[in-house]
Amino acid sequence: MPQFVLTTLAAADYRKTLRDSRQQFGQYQRDRYKTILDTAIHEVVENPHSPRSRKRDELAPGIRTYYLGGRGQRASHFLVYRLLESGIVEITRILHVRMEMVNYLPEENKFGERKPGHPQ
16 A cells, blocks of 8 residues: 655645634635645555646656646645655645745755654
8 A cells, every 4th residue: 555754844734734724714614625635645645646746856856746726626735745766655845836836845855854644
């Protein structure tokens, strides 16, 4: 079964995205957005080279992005990830579409400590 890890930055992004969603749109929308985020992570883990993802080597070697919107989903974030040699998907960031990705990726691919699975 494919596995994934979130970097410390991605785990913080996950929590912040849900917290901001609750503050701006309420608990119901926060819960809907959590489902969208979790579904996107699952899709990326199951098919890291999904046609819905884009190779983004200009950001860093091996980086891919996956837009959470589309397919009837109203979402405003990208998963930024890479497939490690071990076959594990590393979610490196979860960024809003208005953010300039290159400004939010650490230099020299230092994405922080890795934590398995979802943040709590």
